Amino acid sequence: MLSLSVNGQSHQVDVPPDMPLLWVLRDVIGLTGTKFGCGIAQCGACTVHLDGQPVRSCVLPVGSIGSKAVTTIEAVGNTPNGAKVQQAWLDVDVVQCGYCQSGQIMSATALLDRTANPSDADIDAAMSGNICRCATYVRIRAAIKQAATGKLDILQTIVTAPEGVAS
Amino acid sequence: MSKETQALPTDEQIDVSRRRALQHTGLAIAFLWLGGSGIASASINARRQPGDAQAAAADGNPPFAPNAFIRIDTDGSIRLVMPAVEMGQAIYTGMSMMIAEELGVGLDQIKVEASPPSDQLYGIPALGGQITGGSTSTRATWPVLREAGAVARTMLVSAAATQWHVDPSTCTVDRGAVHHQASGRSASYGSLAEAAGKLPLPDKVQLKDPKDFKLIGKPLRRVDSADKVKGATQFGIDVRLPGMKIAAVKACPTLNGKFASVDDKPARAIAGVVDVIHTEDTVAVIGDHFWAAKRGLEALDVQWDLGQNAKLTTQQLRDALADSAQNGKSIVAKEVGKRPEGGTTVSSTYQLPMLAHATMEPLNTTVFVTSDKCEIWVGTQVPMRVVDVASKITGLSADKIVVHNQYLGGGFGRRLETDSVEQAVAIAKQVSYPVKVIWTREEDIRHDRVRPMYHDLLTAVVDADGKPLWFGDRTSGGTVLGRWAPGAMGKDGLDSDAVECLVETPYDIPNTKIEWIRHDMPPGLVVGWWRGVGPTHNLFSFESFIDELAHKAGKDPLEYRRSLLQKNPRSLKVLNTAAEKIGWGGQPLPARVGRGIALGEPFGSRVCAIVEAEVTPQGEVALRKAVVALDCGIAINISSIEAQVQGGLLFGLSAALFSEITLKNGAIEQSNFHDYRNLRMNQTPIVEVHRIENDEPPGGLGEVGTAIAAPALANAIFAATGVRLYKLPVDRTLLVQNGDAMQHVVSSGTGKGRDVA
Numbered sequence: 068m069l070s071l072s073v074n075g076q077s078h079q080v081d082v083p084p085d086m087p088l089l090w091v092l093r094d095v096i097g098l099t100g101t102k103f104g105c106g107i108a109q110c111g112a113c114t115v116h117l118d119g120q121p122v123r124s125c126v127l128p129v130g131s132i133g134s135k136a137v138t139t140i141e142a143v144g145n146t147p148n149g150a151k152v153q154q155a156w157l158d159v160d161v162v163q164c165g166y167c168q169s170g171q172i173m174s175a176t177a178l179l180d181r182t183a184n185p186s187d188a189d190i191d192a193a194m195s196g197n198i199c200r201c202a203t204y205v206r207i208r209a210a211i212k213q214a215a216t217g218k219l220d221i222l223q224t225i226v227t228a229p230e231g232v233a234s
Numbered sequence: 235m236s237k238e239t240q241a242l243p244t245d246e247q248i249d250v251s252r253r254r255a256l257q258h259t260g261l262a263i264a265f266l267w268l269g270g271s272g273i274a275s276a277s278i279n280a281r282r283q284p285g286d287a288q289a290a291a292a293d294g295n296p297p298f299a300p301n302a303f304i305r306i307d308t309d310g311s312i313r314l315v316m317p318a319v320e321m322g323q324a325i326y327t328g329m330s331m332m333i334a335e336e337l338g339v340g341l342d343q344i345k346v347e348a349s350p351p352s353d354q355l356y357g358i359p360a361l362g363g364q365i366t367g368g369s370t371s372t373r374a375t376w377p378v379l380r381e382a383g384a385v386a387r388t389m390l391v392s393a394a395a396t397q398w399h400v401d402p403s404t405c406t407v408d409r410g411a412v413h414h415q416a417s418g419r420s421a422s423y424g425s426l427a428e429a430a431g432k433l434p435l436p437d438k439v440q441l442k443d444p445k446d447f448k449l450i451g452k453p454l455r456r457v458d459s460a461d462k463v464k465g466a467t468q469f470g471i472d473v474r475l476p477g478m479k480i481a482a483v484k485a486c487p488t489l490n491g492k493f494a495s496v497d498d499k500p501a502r503a504i505a506g507v508v509d510v511i512h513t514e515d516t517v518a519v520i521g522d523h524f525w526a527a528k529r530g531l532e533a534l535d536v537q538w539d540l541g542q543n544a545k546l547t548t549q550q551l552r553d554a555l556a557d558s559a560q561n562g563k564s565i566v567a568k569e570v571g572k573r574p575e576g577g578t579t580v581s582s583t584y585q586l587p588m589l590a591h592a593t594m595e596p597l598n599t600t601v602f603v604t605s606d607k608c609e610i611w612v613g614t615q616v617p618m619r620v621v622d623v624a625s626k627i628t629g630l631s632a633d634k635i636v637v638h639n640q641y642l643g644g645g646f647g648r649r650l651e652t653d654s655v656e657q658a659v660a661i662a663k664q665v666s667y668p669v670k671v672i673w674t675r676e677e678d679i680r681h682d683r684v685r686p687m688y689h690d691l692l693t694a695v696v697d698a699d700g701k702p703l704w705f706g707d708r709t710s711g712g713t714v715l716g717r718w719a720p721g722a723m724g725k726d727g728l729d730s731d732a733v734e735c736l737v738e739t740p741y742d743i744p745n746t747k748i749e750w751i752r753h754d755m756p757p758g759l760v761v762g763w764w765r766g767v768g769p770t771h772n773l774f775s776f777e778s779f780i781d782e783l784a785h786k787a788g789k790d791p792l793e794y795r796r797s798l799l800q801k802n803p804r805s806l807k808v809l810n811t812a813a814e815k816i817g818w819g820g821q822p823l824p825a826r827v828g829r830g831i832a833l834g835e836p837f838g839s840r841v842c843a844i845v846e847a848e849v850t851p852q853g854e855v856a857l858r859k860a861v862v863a864l865d866c867g868i869a870i871n872i873s874s875i876e877a878q879v880q881g882g883l884l885f886g887l888s889a890a891l892f893s894e895i896t897l898k899n900g901a902i903e904q905s906n907f908h909d910y911r912n913l914r915m916n917q918t919p920i921v922e923v924h925r926i927e928n929d930e931p932p933g934g935l936g937e938v939g940t941a942i943a944a945p946a947l948a949n950a951i952f953a954a955t956g957v958r959l960y961k962l963p964v965d966r967t968l969l970v971q972n973g974d975a976m977q978h979v980v981s982s983g984t985g986k987g988r989d990v991a
Contacts, residue, residue, distance in 0.1 A: 083505065086525045094480060094523035099472035100465020102643070103524075104594055105675045109907035112594060140465030156463045160455050160873055163881055164322030165462030166469060166594040166643030191916035198907060200594045200644050201322045202884030204918040206877065224455040224873040226342055 069129060073098065074142035084130025088122075089113045091129045092139060100140040100169050104198070111197030114170040115139050121177035123196075140169035148179040148214070155214035160224040163201035171197050175211050184215050276357035278302065278317050280381035281435045285354050292350070298427035300435060302355040303333055303379065304386045305347075310424025312337075312344045312410060317356040317364065317379075318371040319348065319615055320458060321645035322881075323936040324874035325371045327456045329379055331870055335449045336383030336442060338407035339423070346457055348639040351617035366615040367650050367763060369837040369934025372870060376932050384439040392436075393429035394421045444868070444929065453873035458641070470613040470640040471598045471672060478600065478668040479508050481661060482527035485516040485681050486538045488900040489546070490758020493517060494537040501530035510534070513660040520665065524672055543758055543900030551687065551897070552585070555753050559583075559689040559710035564749035565726050567733040571745030573704045577695040580786055584692065584775035585961045587894035589685035589764050590902075590910055595643020596678040597654040600670040601662035603628055608635050608659065609668075613642035615649045623652045627659045646885075647763035650718070651683050676905040683762030684895050684902075686712035686755065690775040700787020701797065702743045707736050709772065710751040712761040727752065734768035735941070736776060740805040740835050741798035758900075765885060769836035769941035774890075774962065777832040777945035782958060791831050791949065792818050804865050805840045807926055809833050811863035812842040815924050826850070826971070827858065828953025832945035837934025840865040840926075843883060845946040846919075849954045851975030853966035855891060857919035860946070862939065864923060867930035879939040880921045886943025888913035894963050 071078045073096060080095050092098045092115070101124060104112030108123040115124045116138040143149035152175045162168050171194070178185055178193035185193070190211055199207070209221035281301055290299035293315070298306040305313040314333055320326040326346045334341060349356040349364070356364040360374040387407055394412035395402040398419055406413045410423045444450070461467040486492060498510035501519050506526025510519050517536050521527035600611040601624075608628045614620050617637050624635045642649055658671040673681070688711040695704040713729040715722055723729060728750060736748045755761055764770070784794035792813050799806040809831070813819075816829065823829070827848045834841055846859040862879050869875055892911035896903045904910040948959045957968050970976060 082523075082525075086523075090523050090525040093472075094525070097474060099468070099474070102469075102594070103471065103596065103672070105907050107675075107906055107908065110594070144464065153463045157455060157459055160453075160459055160877070162322075162456065162459050162462040163324070163877060164320075164594065164642060164644045165458065165467055168462055169465040172463060194915040196914075198594070198912050198914060200592060200646070200885070200912065202881040202888065202913060202918070203877070204884065204913075204915045205880050205921050207915065208918075222453055222873055222876060224453045226455050 071129065071132060071137060072134065073137045074139060075136075080129070082129060085128045088115065088124040088127045088129050088132065088137065092124065098139050098141055102166055102169055104167065104170075109198070110167070110170075111174060112167045112170040114173040114197065116143070116173060116177060119177065119180060121174050140173060143173060143176055146176065149176045151214040152176045152179065152210070155210040158219070158223055159206050159210040159213060159221055161203050161206040161210050163203055167197060167199045171199065171207055175207070175214070178211065179215060185211060276353035276362055277359040278356060278375060278378050280378050280385050283355055285352065289350060289352065289355055293347070296427065298386070298389075298431040300386045300389055300430075301382045302349070303382045304337065306386070306423050306427045306430075308424055308427055310410070310422055312339055312423060313347055314344050315347045315349050317349055317358060317375060318366040319613070319639060319642055319645070321366070321613070321615070321642035321649065323371075323878060324456050324871060325366070326458055327454065327874060328372055328870040329375065330457055331449045331454060332376060332379040333383040335447060336380045337387050339410045341449070341454055341457055343410050344457070349617070351621045351637045353618050364616070364618050365650070366645070367647065368767070369937045372932050373838055373934055376868075380441055381439060384441055385436060388436045388439045389430040389433050390423055390426050392433055393426045397421070397429065451869050451872065454871050456874065467641050469595050469643045470600070470611060471595055471643065473600045473611040473640065473670060475600065475602065475668045478670055479520045479522065479665070480524045480527050481518045481520045481669050481671040482524060482531045483516050483518045483657065483661070483671055483673060483677060484531055484536065485657070485677065486540070487680060488538065488540040489543050489897075489902075490756070491515065491541045491543070491900070492539040494539045496534050496536045498534065500533035504530045504533060509665060511661060511664050513657060516657055518661045518671065520669055528674065540900065541758070543756055546756060546897055546900040548896040551755065552689075555687060555689045555710055558751045558753040559691050559708055562710060562751035562753065564708060564751045565724075565728045567728055567730075567748040567750055568737040569747045571704065573706065573745065573747065574695050577697060577703055579693060579695055580783060581691070581693045582779055582782060583960060584690045584778060586688040586771055586774060587962055588687045588896070589889055589893050590679050590682040590895050590904065591644075591646045591648035591764060592679060592907070592910060592912065593642075593644030593646060593648050596675055597648070597673040598671060599655045599658035600668060601658045602668035603659065603663040606630070606634060609638070610636065610655065610659070611638045611640060612655055613640040613649060614652070614655065615642070615645050616652065619652050620655050623656045624659050627656060628663055646765040647767070648682065650763050653681075653683065653760075675907070679904050679906065679910055680902045682895070682902070683760045685764030686714065686761035688771050692775055692779045694779070694783055696783060696787065700783060700789060700794070702783060704745040704747075705743045706747045706749075707776070708749045708751060709733065709736070709775070710753045711771070712755040713752055714761050714763055714767070716752070717760070718763070731768040733772070735772040735834055735836055738835065739776065740802050740833055740840070741780070741795070742801050743798070759897075765882070766836070766937040766940035769834065769937070770886065770944070773832065773834045773836065773941050774944040774948070777834065778948050778958070781830070781945070781949040781952065785952070790819070795831065795833060805833060805835060808840045808842040808863040808865050811924050811926065812844045812861050815863065815922060816844045816846065816859070816861040818844070824848070826954050828950045828955070830946045830949025830951070830953055832942050832949060834942050836938055836941040838931075839867070839933030839935065839938045841938050841942045843939070843942040843946040845887070845943075845950040847947060847950040847954055849951060849969050851971035853969035853971075855951060855964055855966070855969070857887060857917060859919050860887075860921045862921065862923045862942070863926065864938065865926040865928065865930070866933040866935055866938070867928060868932045869925060869927070870932065872925065875925060875935055876923045878935045879923045882937060882939025883921060883943045884913055884918060886940035887947055890944035890947050890962050891964050
């Protein structure tokens with residue numbers, strides 16, 4: 068029996084120590100926001116934070132985690148940068164199919180945690196491990212910059228029409 | 235409704251406008267397999283259909299359900315049922331906007347639901363069934379979904395006016411409520427639902443004048459964004475059921491090979507493994523979790539019967555296909571005039587590779603089969619086909635098959651197939667518990683239903699100015715349509731998809747002959763729809779060839795295209811817009827930097843892409859910038875239009891730069907993202923999208939960017955290097971500046987130092 072700290076909660080899990088964290092999260096604990104994309108750390112869909120550092124949970128043996136704190140997409144919004152990134156993702160309306168976006172948001176949040184105002188090169192370095200087959204990269208870049216600076220530099224989507232106009 | 239000044243359209247008028255829209259938008263080309271009969275028989279209707287009462291009853295039995303799309307509950311909930319599936323293309327948002335515009339509600343006031351399987355209630359006009367594909371969803375539902383919203387609004391207004399004893403024409407609607415300003419009364423839709431539900435359906439309804447649109451044409455946030463940024467959206471792979479087990483599968487790696495035997499003991503020895511079973515061609519290990527199942531599968535030494543493809547290679551396929559293109563008997567898709575005797579002849583051969591879809595969400599299906607029911611949870615573009623195959627495999631009648639459609643983590647055409655569902659049902663019927671079958675990425679790529687390879691022979695006879703007097707194309711490849719919808723093939727056996735964007739081009743070319751040579755792939759090499767379908771294939775060959783003709787004529791590729799577009803103002807406008815926005819002909823570009831133009835009219839839209847690329851001395855290609863000009867007619871959501879064109883273009887550029895599926899010993903050689911590469915953030919250029927505003931009927935969007943990408947890139951590479959690419963993906967060895975270049979560090983220098991592809 069292993070003890071895991073996930074999103075501030077302690078979980079006792081009866082799994083083999085070589086089982087990747089991804090499948091413990093998804094199939095044992097029941098947190099399905101973290102996604103399976105490749106299984107070989109090539110696509111980043113499974114990115115979570117381990118003590119704030121972005122890691123690919125599909126290749127991370129659960130037995131190696133020890134007491135480190137796991138944060139997933141379900142709780143990253145409780146951190147200041149996680150909340151900023153999620154809001155920027157909404158303002159820029161980044162998502163398409165959305166399947167990779169958990170991992171994108173986890174990578175982007177970790178980037179802002181390290182580098183408050185990332186350059187294009189910083190964004191490339193931090194985000195090139197996350198594949199998006201819908202290719203939402205243009206808006207991901209814009210959303211990261213917006214989350215960092217608060218400055219709007221791309222077509223902003225409206226939540227709905229202003230009150231009273233749909234007649 | 236005082237603003238609604240438009241004349242009352244009758245049902246007949248609406249149908250007429252629908253017909254006209256379909257003709258205008260060229261839907262009759264690739265995906266219309268109902269022939270020339272006009273309106274499809276199984277298709278959505280703005281009013282209640284037989285079967286709708288049952289569907290509404292199963293959907294919470296709301297008091298007000300005037301058609302298959304709108305459910306208003308007494309508590310005020312407004313639920314919209316989506317005839318198309320959401321796979322990233324923002325169709326849930328677009329369809330909600332069309333309904334909500336006429337219904338008089340905001341997108342923050344509605345919830346969306348996936349539709350249950352029903353061709354009758356949710357069939358897409360033009361496709362004749364409940365199918366999401368071919369960039370048809372907006373084009374084909376635009377009149378009907380607006381009318382559906384108007385029907386509901388009319389009934390809610392009638393209910394309020396009756397209660398208030400006022401003339402309905404003195405009432406207005408606004409954000410889910412009816413108002414009577416003179417008396418200051420208001421009633422929410424929820425409070426009117428019971429009364430409205432008892433009213434007869436109106437024969438005639440008034441659609442809003444487009445100038446009064448409040449939602450349509452605005453950049454609205456997607457209705458699915460909020461959950462997707464929190465990881466809260468349930469995709470098929472996220473389904474969890476009580477007692478559910480999880481299966482990892484391996485099908486015979488050799489295409490069309492079969493299962494022979496296996497000793498299952500090594501798998502059963504692994505903790506967490508529950509069952510080892512097989513189907514005709516697949517071994518499945520079922521476990522308490524995916525890791526146990528996958529480890530169990532890896533422990534097995536499966537014996538396969540490799541079958542007739544055991545020695546098959548890509549080169550064999552290529553050679554046979556080339557022979558067909560050269561010598562095969564063709565079907566003439568179009569012939570106008572005769573090939574001139576004199577003139578200068580230009581001929582080129584273009585080849586396109588097989589491609590995998592590689593949706594981010596690997597294929598998966600969850601199935602629970604009991605003696606009298608088969609329940610399926612899956613993200614599919616073809617829910618009725620899922621019912622059909624499950625019925626065949628289980629022997630249960632169609633009414634015993636329950637399909638819960640889920641959000642799709644990408645489709646790109648892959649989820650127009652049911653092979654993974656068939657496999658999962660065949661597995662699930664052997665066990666007593668619900669089972670979720672998940673394909674590894676390796677399985678997903680090795681058993682994709684690939685975009686077919688193509689071999690195209692293009693010829694032009696040009697006049698003294700270099701303009702084409704005659705254009706001929708002999709294109710050959712496997713037929714997707716012929717397998718997927720054989721009834722849609724032409725009477726002469728023509729696959730209309732195979733020649734799309736060739737039989738109609740933007741240009742004024744007086745004489746033409748377009749031929750298709752059917753070349754079936756070996757059994758087991760099943761070819762499938764891939765984003766952009768026929769246009770993605772033909773626009774690469776054709777627009778590369780037009781660029782060649784311009785070069786041979788000594789003309790600027792922009793000027794050359796302009797000279798052929800004098801009778802086509804819409805396409806000329808997108809061409810000119812793209813050229814102006816990128817500054818064509820302005821400052822000279824640095825060495826080995828070039829811009830390439832591609833123009834096309836795919837899916838009822840007009841699009842021009844100009845790609846600016848740099849080619850390093852070592853032959854690496856860096857995308858610097860892309861500008862797209864688009865005429866898609868009436869815009870629904872201008873934010874998602876931009877997103878679709880950006881993403882679609884990059885999807886096409888990704889394939890052109892990196893992607894090819896090859897075979898060795900009858901098996902697909904690629905297996906995961908390390909050897910089936912995709913565009914990443916560091917390789918992504920700026921992509922500008924400029925939209926032409928007009929009031930033409932809506933055009934398709936989901937595939938437009940993809941279809942126009944590869945030729946723009948190839949033409950840019952030609953402009954940068956003088957090397958014409960006749961084959962995809964880009965072969966970097968052809969682009970090396972000279973032998974010395976390879977002595978230097980690869981990718982050492984690009985303009986921005988970050989975007990080496």
